[in-house]
Amino acid sequence: MQQARSPERNGAEPAIARARRSPPPGLRPFDVERAAGGRAAPKCVCPVKKDRNYAGRELRGLRGLPRVSGVGRRNSCFIQREGPPFDEHQELEAAVDLTGRLLTAHGQGYGKSGLPTSHTTDSLQLWFVRLALLTKLSLFQNAELEFEPFGNLDQPDLYYEYYPTVYPGRRGSMVPFSMRVLHAELPQYLGKAQESLDRLHGMKIVCQTILDNLEQGMAEDGSMINITQENRQASIQLWRSRLCRVMYSMANCLLMMKDYVLAVEIYRSIIRYEPEQKPQLLSGIGRIFLQIGDIKTAERYFEDVEKAVQSKGDGQCLNTFVLMNRAFVYLSQNNYAEAHASFSDVLKIDPKNPVASNNAAVCLLYLGRLKESLGQLEGLVQQDPALYLHESVLFNLTTMYELESSRSNQKKQALLEAVSCREGDSFNTQCLKLV
Amino acid sequence: MDVNQAKQEQLLALKVMRLTKPTLFTNMPVTCEDRDLPGDLFGRLMKEDPSTIKGAETLTLGEMLTLPQNFGNIFLGETFSSYISVHNDSPQVVKDILVKADLQTSSQRLNLSASNSAVAELKPECCIDDVIHHEVKEIGTHILVCAVSYTTQTGEKLYFRKFFKFQVLKPLDVKTKFYNAESDLSSVTDEVFLEAQIQNITTSPMFMEKVSLEPSMMYNVSELNTVVSGDDGASTFGKMSYLQPMDTRQYLYCLKPKPEFAEKAGVIKGVTVIGKLDIVWKTNLGERGRLQTSQLQRMAPGYGDVRLSLEMIPDTVNLEEPFDITCKITNCSERTMDLVLEMCNTCSIHWCGVSGRQLGKLSPSSSLSLPLRVLSSVQGLQSISGLRLTDTFLKRTYEYDDIAQVCVVCPYMNPES
Numbered sequence: 001m002q003q004a005r006s007p008e009r010n011g012a013e014p015a016i017a018r019a020r021r022s023p024p025p026g027l028r029p030f031d032v033e034r035a036a037g038g039r040a041a042p043k044c045v046c047p048v049k050k051d052r053n054y055a056g057r058e059l060r061g062l063r064g065l066p067r068v069s070g071v072g073r074r075n076s077c078f079i080q081r082e083g084p085p086f087d088e089h090q091e092l093e094a095a096v097d098l099t100g101r102l103l104t105a106h107g108q109g110y111g112k113s114g115l116p117t118s119h120t121t122d123s124l125q126l127w128f129v130r131l132a133l134l135t136k137l138s139l140f141q142n143a144e145l146e147f148e149p150f151g152n153l154d155q156p157d158l159y160y161e162y163y164p165t166v167y168p169g170r171r172g173s174m175v176p177f178s179m180r181v182l183h184a185e186l187p188q189y190l191g192k193a194q195e196s197l198d199r200l201h202g203m204k205i206v207c208q209t210i211l212d213n214l215e216q217g218m219a220e221d222g223s224m225i226n227i228t229q230e231n232r233q234a235s236i237q238l239w240r241s242r243l244c245r246v247m248y249s250m251a252n253c254l255l256m257m258k259d260y261v262l263a264v265e266i267y268r269s270i271i272r273y274e275p276e277q278k279p280q281l282l283s284g285i286g287r288i289f290l291q292i293g294d295i296k297t298a299e300r301y302f303e304d305v306e307k308a309v310q311s312k313g314d315g316q317c318l319n320t321f322v323l324m325n326r327a328f329v330y331l332s333q334n335n336y337a338e339a340h341a342s343f344s345d346v347l348k349i350d351p352k353n354p355v356a357s358n359n360a361a362v363c364l365l366y367l368g369r370l371k372e373s374l375g376q377l378e379g380l381v382q383q384d385p386a387l388y389l390h391e392s393v394l395f396n397l398t399t400m401y402e403l404e405s406s407r408s409n410q411k412k413q414a415l416l417e418a419v420s421c422r423e424g425d426s427f428n429t430q431c432l433k434l435v
Numbered sequence: 436m437d438v439n440q441a442k443q444e445q446l447l448a449l450k451v452m453r454l455t456k457p458t459l460f461t462n463m464p465v466t467c468e469d470r471d472l473p474g475d476l477f478g479r480l481m482k483e484d485p486s487t488i489k490g491a492e493t494l495t496l497g498e499m500l501t502l503p504q505n506f507g508n509i510f511l512g513e514t515f516s517s518y519i520s521v522h523n524d525s526p527q528v529v530k531d532i533l534v535k536a537d538l539q540t541s542s543q544r545l546n547l548s549a550s551n552s553a554v555a556e557l558k559p560e561c562c563i564d565d566v567i568h569h570e571v572k573e574i575g576t577h578i579l580v581c582a583v584s585y586t587t588q589t590g591e592k593l594y595f596r597k598f599f600k601f602q603v604l605k606p607l608d609v610k611t612k613f614y615n616a617e618s619d620l621s622s623v624t625d626e627v628f629l630e631a632q633i634q635n636i637t638t639s640p641m642f643m644e645k646v647s648l649e650p651s652m653m654y655n656v657s658e659l660n661t662v663v664s665g666d667d668g669a670s671t672f673g674k675m676s677y678l679q680p681m682d683t684r685q686y687l688y689c690l691k692p693k694p695e696f697a698e699k700a701g702v703i704k705g706v707t708v709i710g711k712l713d714i715v716w717k718t719n720l721g722e723r724g725r726l727q728t729s730q731l732q733r734m735a736p737g738y739g740d741v742r743l744s745l746e747m748i749p750d751t752v753n754l755e756e757p758f759d760i761t762c763k764i765t766n767c768s769e770r771t772m773d774l775v776l777e778m779c780n781t782c783s784i785h786w787c788g789v790s791g792r793q794l795g796k797l798s799p800s801s802s803l804s805l806p807l808r809v810l811s812s813v814q815g816l817q818s819i820s821g822l823r824l825t826d827t828f829l830k831r832t833y834e835y836d837d838i839a840q841v842c843v844v845c846p847y848m849n850p851e852s
Contacts, residue, residue: 125472132477136465178467189463245466248493252464255496258640261675267494280491287459287496292677293642293717324498331456331500332721354485355498362457362500368566370520390485392460392499399452399502404562406448406524 092133099130119157120166121174128179135182138428140189143182153180172221177242185249193257200250207243211236244273260288278308279321286325290332299329319349327359336366354380354387362396374400381415385422394419395431402433409434445595446525447532447557449583453506454516454566456720460486460499510606510637512714512724515569521583522562529557532585536567539578545569547579557585570725571603606641606724608634608683609712613733627654627690627733631712634683642677642717646686650710651730654690678716709733740768741824743835746804748819753846757787757810760839764794764824765802772797772826776805779821783813783843786821794824811843 103109106123127150134143153175156162160170184199210220214236219225227235247270254263264285271278286301302325309321327342340363346356357380364373377397380388394415401408412432419427462484467477481492486499509515521534533553538545547567554563571577579599586592614628629648635641650656662669670676678684690709712728747761766772774794778786787808797803811817820836 128467129472132465132467132473135463138463176468176471178471181466245493248464252493252495258679260640260677261673264675274491277491280488280494284488284491284494284496287498290720291459291496292640292675293644293719293721293723294676295717295721328498328720332717334721334723359498359500362502365502365518366454366457366566368518368564370518370564371562387485390499392486392501396500396502403450403452403518403520405522 092137096130096133096137099126099133102126103130117157118163118166119174120163124158124174124179125176128176128182131179132182135186135189138189140186143186144190147183147186150175150183153183181245181249184246185253188253188256193253196253197250197257200246200253203246204243204250207239207246211239211243214239240273244270247273255288260292264288279305279312282308283321283325287328290328293332295329295332298332302326302329320346320353323349324356331363336363339363340367352384352387354390354393358388358393358396365400370400370404374404381418385418389419389422391428391431395433398431398433445593446523446527446529446587447583447585447595448522448524449534449581449595449597450520450522451579451581451597451599452518452520453503453509454518455503455507456722457500457502458719460497460501461495462486462497464493464495466493506601508604508637509571509601510604510724511571511574512606512726513571514723515567515571515577517567517579519565519567519581520562521557523557523559526559527588528559530555530586530588532557532563532583534563534565535580535582536565537580537582538569539580540573541575542573574603574605577601577603604637606635606637606716607714607726608632608636609714609728610634611712611728611731613709627709629688629690629709629731631686631688632683633678633686633714635678635680637718638680639718640677640679643684643714644676644717644723645713645715647713648688648690648710649713650690651708653692653707654709655693656710657689657691659687659689707733739833740831741765741772741774741826741833742767743822743824743833743838745839748839749841751842751844752811754814754843755810755812756846757808758841760807760809760819762805762807762822762838763802764797764805766797766799769799770828771799773828775825775827777823777825778807779823781820783811783817784819784821785810785812811841814843814845816840817843 100109103123103126106120106126108117108123108127127146131143131146134140134146150158154173158175159173160167180203184196184203186196187193187199188196209222213220213222214232219227220235220239247266251263251266251270254260254266267281267285267288271281274281282301282305286298286305289295289298289301302322305321305325323342323346327339327346330336330339330342340360343356343360343363346353347360350356357376361373361376361380364370364376374397377388377393377400381393381397397415398408398412401411405411412434416429416432416434419429419432462481464481464487465477466481467473469475478492481487482489484492486497488494488497515538517536519534519536521532523529531553533551534548535551536547538547547569549565549567557563577600579601580596581599582594582596584592584594610632612630612632614630616626616628631646631648633643633646646660647658648656660671662671672684709731711730713725714727715723715725717723742765744763744765745760746763747759749758749760752758764774773796776790776792776794778788778790780786787810794803794805809819817840818837819839819841822835822838823832824835825832
C-alpha cells in the first residue's frame with residue numbers, strides 16, 4: 001500500500017492515495033509451496049502498512065489505536081475479554097494486522113508458507129476473522145490468495161478426526177460455517193459470480209439435507225444417535241438460519257449477475273423461513289422491479305408490503321415502509337416533487353432516518369434546487385456525523401460540490417478532515433473523488 | 436463530455452451535470468454467528484451502517500440513493516436531462532446574466548433553456564440553476580452549447596461558451612418479417628402476419644412497457660403476444676417482461692384488411708403500407724425511452740393473372756378413396772378470360788372427372804368455385820398438384836402445383852404387418 005505524504009499546511013494539494021479496490025502494490029504474489037508430506041500452512045500475505053501518516057492518522061494521533069501489546073495474545077475470545085481489537089471507529093486494518101500476529105503465535109501466518117501445520121478451532125476462527133476483515137476492506141484478491149491453501153475447506157486436516165489427541169472423540173469439520181459463507185461469496189467480488197453460485201448451491205444442499213435429517217428424527221449427519229428434543233429444536237433453528245443466510249447470498253449473487261427472475265424467486269422463498277422479514281423482502285423485490293423499470297409489478301409488491309405490515313399492526317413501521325416505497329414509485333415516474341414530499345413525510349415520523357434525509361436531498365437536486373440540497377446534506381453531516389459520514393452520502397455531497405463551485409477541492413478536503421477525525425482505517429476515501 | 440474551457444478570466448463559472456436516474460446503493464454483507472470469535476460485532480457493524488436495510492441486513496439492495504457517477508450512455512428515444520448551474524465565483528455582484536443552452540445535432544440546433552430572459556443580478560456565491568430536458572430524436576454526435584453573457588460592475592460585457600459533446604446510440608435492433616396467410620376455409624380475407632424481432636443492443640436490462648403495431652388505415656390488427664386463459668391474458672414472454680442486453684424477442688401480429696378493402700383482397704397488388712411499430716421501454720428506476728419505426732411496407736404476394744386458392748380440403752383421407760376438394764379461381768387480371776381446366780395425374784394423386792373441360796368466361800375480379808374429386812394411391816403426406824388452367828383468348832397456360840397437402844392413411848389394419 002502506498003503511503004501518502006501528509007498534506008502540507010500551506011494549501012498544497014492533498015496527497016491521499018489509497019487504492020482501495022486494488023491490492024496494495026509491492027506485494028509479491030503468494031506462492032503456494034507445498035512441502036512434501038505436509039500440508040502447506042496458510043500464510044498471511046497482506047502486510048499491513050508500517051508507516052501510515054496521512055491526514056487522518058495525524059489528526060487522530062491521540063485517540064489510541066489498539067495495539068497488540070494492549071490486547072494480549074490470548075487468542076481465544078480476545079474480543080470479549082480484552083475489548084475489541086477494532087474500536088468504535090472500525091480500525092479494520094489494524095485488526096487485520098492483529099490477526100496476523102495472533103496467527104504467528106499459532107505457528108501460522110507470516111513466513112510459514114509451505115511448512116507443515118496443524119489447525120485448531122481457535123486458529124481457524126482467527127483465520128475467519130482475518131479473511132472476513134480483508135473482505136470488509138475490499139481486499140478481495142488478498143483474501144482469495146489467503147483462502148487458497150484451505151482448498152475447498154474439506155481437506156482432512158480441517159476435521160477434528162485428524163487430531164485425535166487434541167480432540168478425542170470429536171467428529172466433523174472445524175471450519176466455521178461463516179467462513180464457508182465467506183469462501184463461497186468471495187469469487188463474485190472478483191468477477192467470478194458463477195463460482196460463488198456453485199459453492200452456495202453446494203452449501204444449500206448440505207443445509208437442506210441436515211434439516212431434513214433433523215426433521216425426520218435423525219441426527220444432523222443422518223445417524224440414529226439420540227438427541228434431546230431441546231437440542232433438536234435448537235439445531236433445527238440454527239440450520240434454518242444458516243439455510244436462510246445461504247439463500248440470501250445466492251439471491252444477492254444472482255442480483256449482481258442481473259438474473260432478476262431467479263433472484264426474485266429466491267428472495268420470495270426466504271419469506272417462508274423468515275416471516276418477520278417479509279416487509280423488508282417484499283420492498284426489496286419491489287425495488288428490484290423498479291430497477292428493471294417494471295413499475296407496475298413493483299407497485300403490486302409494495303401493496304403486499306402494506307398488507308403485511310398492516311397485519312403486524314406497527315404504526316410507525318408501517319408508515320415508514322409505505323412512505324419509502326411510495327417515494328421510490330414517484331421517483332420512477334419522474335415525479336421528483338412528490339418523491340421529495342414522501343421522503344420528507346418519513347422524516348416527520350422518523351427524524352433520524354438517514355436514508356430518507358439523503359434521498360430527500362437527492363430529489364431536491366433533480367428539482368433544480370442545488371443549494372438547498374447541498375445545505376441539507378452539509379447540515380446532516382455536521383450535526384450527526386456518526387450517521388451521515390457514510391460513503392453514499394459523502395459521494396452525493398462531493399458530486400454536488402463539483403457542480404456547485406469551482407472551489408470543490410477545498411470543500412472536499414474539509415470533508416476529508418471530518419472523516420479522518422471520526423472514521424476508521426476502513427473508510428473508502430474514493431467516495432470523496434479527491435483525485 | 437468534452438469540455439472546452441474558455442481562456443479569458445471569467446467571474447462566473449458554468450457547471451453541467453447530466454441527470455440520469457440515481458442508483459440504489461448496494462452494500463456488502465459480511466456476517467458471522469454468535470459463537471464465532473467476533474461475536475455480535477459484525478452484526479452490530481451492519482446494523483449501524485445507515486445504508487443497510489434494518490431487520491434484513493443481508494439484503495444487498497439498499498434504499499440509499501446515489502447520484503449518477505458519470506455521463507453514461509444515451510440512446511435514441513431517451514430523454515436527455517441535464518443540470519446547468521452558473522455560479523458567481525467572484526466577490527462582486529454581476530448583472531444582466533443570460534444563460535442559453537442549445538443542442539446542436541447533425542441536422543438542427545434546438546434551444547433547451549427554460550427561460551430566455553436575463554437574470555437582473557447575481558450576488559457572490561450564488562447560482563442560477565436550470566434543469567433541461569430533451570427527448571433525443573437523432574443518432575450520432577450531439578453538442579450541448581452553453582453560452583453565458585453578463586455585465587460586470589464596471590459595465591464591461593463578458594461572454595463565454597462551453598461545449599459538451601456526446602454520442603447518441605441506437606438502443607434497439609428491429610427486424611420484421613411478413614407471412615402471408617392465404618385465404619383458407621373459414622375466412623374470406625387475406626391475413627398478414629407480422630413478426631417483429633426486437634433486440635436490446637444496450638448494455639442494461641430493458642423493461643418493454645409497450646410494443647404495439649399501429650396499423651395503417653387498410654388493416655385491423657390483433658396482437659398475438661398473450662396467451663388468453665380465462666379472463667386475463669398472460670404474456671407469452673413469461674412473468675418478467677424485461678430484455679437482457681443482446682436478447683431478442685419476437686412479437687407477432689395478425690393484420691386483417693378492413694371489410695371495405697377485403698373485397699379487393701384477392702387483388703391487392705404491389706407495395707402496401709402495413710403500419711408502424713411503437714415501442715416504449717424503461718430502464719433503471721423508470722428511465723424512459725420511446726421509438727417508432729418508419730412505416731412498414733409489404734409486397735403483396737403476386738398471384739399472376741389467375742389465382743387459384745383452396746376453399747375446402749379434408750386434412751386426412753383414406754388411401755385409394757376419392758375425396759372432394761373445392762377450389763376458388765379468381766381472375767386477377769384486367770381482362771375477361773375464357774378458361775379450360777386440365778387435370779394431370781402425378782404418381783400419387785389421381786384426378787377423377789373430365790380433364791380439358793370449359794369453365795366458361797370469367798370477368799376481371801370475379802371468381803368461381805370449383806368442386807373437384809381426387810384420390811391418392813400412396814400413403815403419407817401427399818401434395819395436391821397437376822392443375823392447369825388455359826386461357827383460350829391468349830393461349831396462355833397457368834400451372835398450379837403443390838396447392839395443398841393431405842394426409843393419406845390406410846383404413847385397414849393389416850394383420851400381417
